[in-house]
Amino acid sequence: MLLLLYVTTVSCVLFVGSFAEFFEKRMCYGRTLRFPDTYTPPHFNGQLYFTPKKSESRKLVMDKDEAKDPRLHISIGSVKLIDLTERDEGMFSVSIEDAMPYDVIKLQIVECAYKRYRNYGRPYSNTVPRQTEFVEFTPLHDEDLPAVLWNRTNPQGNKGSRWQMKGSIWEITSVSQADSGYYNFRKKDNTLLSRICLTVKENNRHYNKNVNELLLIQNPPGDATWTVTFTPAGELENNTLMEAGNLVTDDRRIRTMPKGIEINPVNITDSGTFENRDLQGHLAQIVIVEVDEPLPSVLHPYVYIAIIGGIIFAVVICCCCVKKCCCKNSSSKSAPQTAAAPAVYYHDSIQPEGPSYSAAPAPNNSYQPMNSVVSGEHTPTPLEPSVEPLGGQGGDSAPTFGSDCRSSDPVSKFEPKRELTPSAVPHVSDSTFYDVYTSDKLNFNFL
Incomplete structure (x- = not known):
């Protein structure tokens, strides 16, 4: 007898030790919870309890191989709880030979519904799965049993309501906050096919x-x-x-x-x-x-006038600036380069009769040695009196303008007033130009 009690005690300890594993599970609403094989017949021959999250009251859901909840399906090697809801969130525990229960599974239900939003008074429609047999509705923040809105076995049961099934389209003509909630589309065996969460806003x-x-x-x-x-x-x-x-x-x-x-x-x-x-x-x-409060109306015309006046002033200033710049550029480009005219000296206020001659144009590139002077003494012709140059410089010619930067102004050349042919004009090849000086004192009469 003592030996039998010892064997029983050892067996219970070993059995409890083998079931000491603890699980935490997160499951979507409407899915199925499958228990580990160690808690299924014929391995397990005890009790299965459930304690809701929002309550401390424990209830029996399975006794050996007998289910105490219609949603709990038991078979050889399988124990599963179908169609999970928020009410299934809590702790599952087991007991062997009426021993103290211990926790084995902590279940948390999460919402996996498709979220949809509509404004008040707008229509809403959704395509339902092909195998849908009925449609359930649960209002938001309400854990009561869902209401059946439509059933294939009685499709006219909701006639006249705002919820209508048109072929494979589920439609609400005008939504309000009363339509906010969860819509479940289920098969004939209550399997959840689809779930939608509709939220109606103002x-x-x-x-x-x-x-x-x-x-x-x-x-x-x-x-x-x-x-x-x-x-x-x-x-x-x-x-x-x-x-x-x-x-x-x-x-x-x-x-x-x-x-x-x-x-x-x-x-x-x-x-x-x-x-x-x-x-x-x-x-x-x-x-x-x-x-x-509107702005005082008396200010409006002045504001518009100020804006228009500012625009006109800016346009006028820009046009004046542009015109001035254009005129300045045109004048600088079109101004000709004028050459300096030769200086002409007159002894008396009364100009002599007869033609006068201006200086010949200077050659572009003439080379003259430093301090070069026209060579030779001017010899008067029989008909020309001998006249000394102004200033008593003798008979030498005036120095030419060349590269000698130290030379002063060219010496004036005196000529008698007479009729000269072009061939008689004195020619000095080295001079650039010369001044012409006329005087009445040198006006000789020639036969």
Whole structure:
């Protein structure tokens, strides 16, 4: 007897040691949890418990090979919990021979649904999987059992509602916050095919107006009876302007229109937030209005005149600058280079009769030695009296202009006043030009 008790105790210790492994699992909503083989028949012949995350009450889900939860499927070598939900999040524990249970699996449910967003009053549609037999809906933040919106066995069960199945298209004609939640598309055996999370948001509008202008606040999309409240800017308490489609304000500036509410004229006190809600209290629209004081109208013409005057002034200045630059460049390019005229000296105020001769043009590249002078003494002809050069310089010719930079002004050459033929003009090949000096004292009469 003692030997049998010893063997039993050792066997329990070894068995518990073999099952001491602990698992942490993260599973998507609607998926299936499969337990390790060590907790499946025929290896395991004990109890399986579950403690929810939000509760400390432990419940029995499997006793040996008998399932205590309809979603727990047991077979030889397999134990699985199907269609997981948030309610399955918690701790699983096992017990051997009614011993103290110990934890073996910690399960966390994560949301893997496809997220979709729509504004209030807009339509929504989705293509459903081919094997879909029914559609479930669970509102946001609600863990109650989902409601069946459509079932293939009774396709007309939702006739007249906003949810319709058209072929393989699931459609909602006009969404509101009541449609925010999870949509499950399941097979006939309750297997989850697809899951969508739809979130409906309110519409937002923004108006900027000046004092004394007209303001029309448009209604949200959709056919509903609206309740409109107004919260002035900087305040927390709201005022009801319209309730269930009827105006309840005494402000004569406000009136209902087919497309919304009209305020004419607006003033500064109309700045604030307007909200539209349907009869169920769902927020359909938020409108922010900002009303500003307009600028004094007397300033407008002066502003425009100043701007136009500034533009004209800038254009005139630019044109003057351009014209001045163009004229300056044209004058510098077209000015000719004028040569200096030879100097002519007159002894008396009365000019002598007879022709005078100007200096011959200077050659371009004439070479003359330093201090070169025209050689020879001028010998008068029988008909020409002997005249000494001015200044008593003798009979030598005036030095020529050449490369001698030290030479002074050329000596004037005197000629008698008479009729000369071109062949009789004295020719000096080395001179560049010479001055012509005429005088009445040298005016001789020749026979």
